[in-house]
Amino acid sequence: MKHTALAAALLAALSGCSLIPNYQQPASPVAAQWDTVDTQHSAVVLPDWREFFQDQQLQSLIETALHNNRDMRIAALNVDAFRAQYRIQRSARFPSVDAGGGANRQRIPGNMNPAGNDSTINSQYSADLGITAWELDLFGRLGSLRDQALETYFASEQAQRSTQLSLIASVATAWLSLQADQEALQLVRDTLATYEDSLRLVERSYDAGVASLLEVQQARTSTSSARVSLAQFERQSAQSRNALNLLLGGEPDIDISTPVPLKHFKFAKLPVGLPADLLQRRPDILQAEYELKAANANIGAARAAFFPSISLTATAGSLSPDLSGLFDSGSGSWLFKPSINLPIFNAGRLRANLDYSEIQKDIRVASYEKAIQTAFQEVADGLSNRMTYKQQLIAHDELVQSGEEYYTLADRRFIEGIDNQLTRLDAQRLLFDAQQQRISTHFAQLASEINLYKALGGGYTEEHAESL
Template sequence: MNKSVLALALSAALGGCSLIPDYQRPQSPVDQAWPQGEAYGAAAAARTSAASLGWREFFREPALQQLIGVALENNRDLRVAALNVEAYQALYRVQRAGVFPSVSADGAGNRTRTPADLSSTGDSAIGSQYSATLGVSWEIDLFGRLRSLRDQALQEYLATEAAQRSTQISLVASVANAWFTLQADQELLRVTRDTLRTYEESLSLTQSSFDVGVASALELRQARSAVESARVTIEQYTRLVAQDRNALVLLLGQGALGELNAGAGLDRGQLAELPAFLPSDLLLNRPDIQQAEYQLRAVNASIGAARAAFFPRVSLTGAAGTASSELSGLFDSGSGYWTFAPSISLPIFNAGQLRANLDYAEIRKNVQVAEYEKAIQVAFSEVADGLAAQETYNRQVQAQRNLLQTSEDYYDLAERRYRTGVDSYLTLLDAQRQLFTVQQQLISDRLAQLVSEVNLFKAMGGGWLESAGNPQG
């Protein structure tokens, strides 16, 4: 053992120091500003952190607020996350107890008959022995091994707390997205039924024209084809609505849903505006980043325990009590006894096991550094994507609304021209199909806009607070 190791051991032994490496937070691997460009628009002045915006304040629709509240009470994934926190808290208490002495009280008694041929007096004899003992044992943590294990357990416990917050944030976003998806599919089903009625009216008109020899057989077949196509689409959306309700029930963690008020539907106004903030705020707001850092701190503490394993382990064991051959004399004067047994264990040869343990701990730290940096990069990417979606969906939905108005005008004109015999049914059918397609796309775009806003709220770390300054539960 070289002089530097001996000096380190002496310093630790005298001061009871820890061998845990000094923790330094890794440098953030992302820019200090969000991407710029046409997709992002002008940055708004930061007002408040999204993480401090409660989900009741962000989701303004009362029906959705009620569903989120039910999910937070009953969802099984969130329940498992809460139980994991309790489990790791118990493990932390186990490791923390190892730093302190353990005290035990013991009582014992026995009676023994010795045969005559084994007795020193030649006569059989019966002997008794009774004792009451108070024992103390303590491993003196000179090199910080136990404290390192305690700190590791603490950081792992804190990591599970962050994981619980992350699970809740994901649950809030999942319930909102499932709700909006259900609203969108119900609206698509309604639009398809309206379109079917329009197709059926056109079929009736075409059938009448065919009967008097005005419309051709081809136009009649086209009208019937449009009707059957709409019926197929109705069944598709009926199935999707049922599946959406089942997905929502699973998230809520309780029985079947009753009748739900559609409320504001897919109106963007049911969501509050999200504030702008800096990338550095992610380190404070995102629980998955906090979880990764706690895990990094945990493996950093494990290095201290692996280093301390190279040095002696000193234990003190003592006991004091009373002993007597008669139970009645157990606490008589002169029956007391005591023992004191210090011990020291120094590893000499273990075929490289301790070095391998230390190497493993250091490799785990490097892995966790990469995981921490990746968590930051993923968070930055999610927020950047959300900011781009926020600006572009505003323009896309407005453009789609304009297209819908144009398609409605096209359909009205085509219908009038068909009824007056100016155009063929093919022109009317084209206008009907275009209007139906544009209506469906507008609903899909509105859904995508709301989902992107919810995902941005989640990416910013929102969803942990029920209302400003009031965490859930």
């Protein structure tokens, strides 16, 4: 019973204590409720990105990007690197056991031989098993460094998930931007064809003496303006395709040459919870908190450096002058060599190192609070955009409808000879501008839904690797 208690006490002593400060999560520096919507007070679950983005082509493009995008590869490799660093730091708490063997033959001249004038040859063979300079973690320095490495590894996981969420949102936005550019490009082509027909009609009317030169120049100006817009949207469409290919990591695996009208895009409904939900969902906030915990653990290591460190070196094996007798009875040998290091004077280095660790923690606290504030602003902006874009789209639909009616009426009055060509061209221009604005607003409304999905955390579920 006494031996058991002694062994338990020795194990507790060797395991060491911890000088890491007690971690307390900083208070959230934002309001507890959104101002723009009635928030659900129960926990909400966001849809997975495959459920949120319902277009199959877009789902395929996102899958391709997640496999091929270089930023995702870098993020995944960073996670692997920090996992390896944690395993390295964790191994420092355990003794390293090594086996070794050696042989030594030395000729000693007679004039150096204390036993006589004849030269001699001395031989020594050894085999041993032991540990070298194993630090006993009595004050938790190694344990603090291990915890710091673990929290840094967890932070890298969240950085990877943040990269993934940003990539998903970027691919979706780039895909929508390409569709918007192609839709606008088709609108410009149709409008240019209409302008060219009008120009030919006005030129014939001018030749017949019915239309004025002013009407001809007005029609030519409108046609040239449409050609400028055509070149502009052809360039934007090509640039949008290039941006999408960059996110995908190469050419897409599917045919994306056929435009998809923006009105066909539908997203799953996004439930809104309390602002505190972001603390458990958004990967950038979780990353900032893990970095804060890592800085907190580093303070424990800096505190432990003020205390003595004890290291053990011990070997056991066999020693013999003859190789054949290396493992004979009586050839056993052992070595036990403890050492202690007590810091006495270091010109304030340890104090400065502790101050630095505490300052780093304060920086991480501020970074954590800033991440929360940024997330709150992004969600609040997204909720505001959701309401206003719906109203704006309704207004644009009414504007396009009015423009179509105005153009139909102006075209009829021109054919009947009641109004001149200038009124008809003005109606065409107003309709074209209204249709362009509706496309831009529709794209902005869909992009804002994507940004809101990203701001809310994107259906993220926290999990760590099962094996480190």
